[in-house]
Amino acid sequence: MLDDPYVVHAYGVVAGDSMVELPVAGVLGAAVVCIPCGTHSVIASTLPESRFGPRCWEEHGQDAEWLASVARQHHEVLQRVGESEDVIPLRLPSVFPDEHALGSATRSMRDQLTTAFEVVQGHLEWTVKVWRTPDARVPDQALRPATGADYLRRKTMEATARDRRSEQSREAALAVHENLAMVATHSVVNPLHGRDVTGRAESMVLNAAYLVGRSVRDDFFLVADEQAGCWGPEGFLVEVTGPWPAYSFTTIRLEQVRVS
Amino acid sequence: MTESSVSPRQATYLSARDAPGNSLADVLERVLDKGIVIVGDIQVRLLDIELLTIKIRLMVASVERAQQMGINWWETDPFVTSLDDGKKKELEAGGDDAR
Numbered sequence: 001m002l003d004d005p006y007v008v009h010a011y012g013v014v015a016g017d018s019m020v021e022l023p024v025a026g027v028l029g030a031a032v033v034c035i036p037c038g039t040h041s042v043i044a045s046t047l048p049e050s051r052f053g054p055r056c057w058e059e060h061g062q063d064a065e066w067l068a069s070v071a072r073q074h075h076e077v078l079q080r081v082g083e084s085e086d087v088i089p090l091r092l093p094s095v096f097p098d099e100h101a102l103g104s105a106t107r108s109m110r111d112q113l114t115t116a117f118e119v120v121q122g123h124l125e126w127t128v129k130v131w132r133t134p135d136a137r138v139p140d141q142a143l144r145p146a147t148g149a150d151y152l153r154r155k156t157m158e159a160t161a162r163d164r165r166s167e168q169s170r171e172a173a174l175a176v177h178e179n180l181a182m183v184a185t186h187s188v189v190n191p192l193h194g195r196d197v198t199g200r201a202e203s204m205v206l207n208a209a210y211l212v213g214r215s216v217r218d219d220f221f222l223v224a225d226e227q228a229g230c231w232g233p234e235g236f237l238v239e240v241t242g243p244w245p246a247y248s249f250t251t252i253r254l255e256q257v258r259v260s
Numbered sequence: 261m262t263e264s265s266v267s268p269r270q271a272t273y274l275s276a277r278d279a280p281g282n283s284l285a286d287v288l289e290r291v292l293d294k295g296i297v298i299v300g301d302i303q304v305r306l307l308d309i310e311l312l313t314i315k316i317r318l319m320v321a322s323v324e325r326a327q328q329m330g331i332n333w334w335e336t337d338p339f340v341t342s343l344d345d346g347k348k349k350e351l352e353a354g355g356d357d358a359r
Contacts, residue, residue: 054300062307064315068284071291079277091293093304127276127286193285197310199317224271238271241283247290 005049007095008102010254011077012245013040013088013113020087023080027073028052035099037106040113043081044102057093067092082124082245088116088252089245096254105255116250123185123211125249126242128224130176131202132169133235172236173206176227183220184210188248202237209248217243285313 009027014020016039026032030045050056060066071092078089096102106113145151181187190207198204212220221240228238274283289309296305307315 054302054304057299057304058302061304064307064312065319067292067307067312068288068316071288072284075287075291076277089290092291092306093293093297093299095299097300127283128271190289193310193313197285197313221271221273228271239274240271241274241286242276244276244286244290 005053006046007049007053007097008035008099009045009047009052009074010090010094010096010102011043011045011074012081012090013042013106013252013254014081014085015117016040018085020081020085023077025073026077027070032077035102037103039110040106042102042106043077043087044099052095054093054095057095078245082243086117086121086123087245088113088120088250089247090252090254091247094254102254109252109254112252116252119186119249120211120246122215123213123246123249124217124243125246126210126212126220126240127244128176128180128206128208128210129204129239129241130173130206130231131200131237131239132165132172132205133202133237135165168234169203169205169236172231172234176206176231176238177208179223179227180208180210180220183216183223184212186211186249190248205236209244211246211249284316285309288312 009030011026011032014034016036018034018041020034020041020043022032022034022043024032026045028047028051030047032043032045035042035044074092074094078087081087082089096105145154177187177189187208187210190209192204192207195201195203210220224238224240228236231238276283276286292306292309292312294306294309296303298304
């Protein structure tokens with residue numbers, strides 16, 4: 001069975017003594033196991049090298065369907081584990097030639113992993129996005145300016161209205177973020193996604209991640225609801241997605257060399 | 261000045277378990293490394309996350325649209341027609357991250 005070359009894919013790291021419940025299948029349908037590596041254990045799958053090794057990754061690096069499919073499967077394993085257990089997620093690609101190499105990499109990162117666990121212990125990550133609904137007012141394009149002065153006046157009014165909207169969006173984003181950050185242990189504000197990426201009519205005005213203690217989750221939701229109620233009448237939507245394993249608050253890489 | 265007819269008194273809550281639509285971009289940007297990564301002895305360059313998200317969304321939309329309309333979705337998808345020519349050419353070329 002394993003006479004053919006294989007690789008070990010690592011999803012994430014858990015405490016060494018954890019009795020984590022594992023999902024049945026992970027990337028490309030492979031079985032998910034927990035490999036003890038000293039102080040920590042790694043959630044992993046073994047796959048044929050031809051299907052998941054370095055050359056395979058090189059070939060599929062620009063393959064949207066393959067990447068998205070593998071990313072989702074990887075995420076679902078971590079999602080499942082993270083619901084009951086603190087887990088340090090690993091990013092893709094995350095393959096090792098064998099269990100020995102994986103164990104060696106994990107042991108060499110013991111101190112960094114311990115520090116990362118101290119940060120995430122008892123916490124989950126929540127994403128909060130704030131969206132602005134499109135301006136419902138239709139400009140009177142049909143009304144031709146009677147004079148050049150009228151035209152300039154209209155342009156000035158439109159520019160002022162736009163500035164006011166921008167200012168209000170900034171105000172909303174800041175208010176929502178600051179209120180949520182008070183309940184969270186850590187927070188990070190991420191770049192906004194344009195409408196070509198989101199495909200939504202609304203504009204994104206805040207994209208942030210919060211590391212929230214499991215025990216204060218309801219307080220966090222309460223603040224999110226309060227902010228939604230406060231800014232809703234101004235045309236803003238507050239959207240909470242989660243819970244996530246703490247991707248945004250850990251930057252552990254097991255022996256991957258980063259170029260660029 | 262009220263611009264929206266909807267005034268939600270609560271936030272909207274989405275589970276991170278499902279990764280269709282809204283949270284797909286969130287999953288991709290968390291899970292996929294950026295730039296060039298060494299895997300074994302090989303340099304691997306992953307597709308840019310934003311471009312990847314757009315492509316996936318388009319793929320999903322195109323299958324549904326094609327089924328509905330039975331014609332070339334490039335010509336009729338309002339989203340695609342609103343993309344600037346540069347990005348459209350990128351997608352039509354099938355995918356190098358030209359940025």
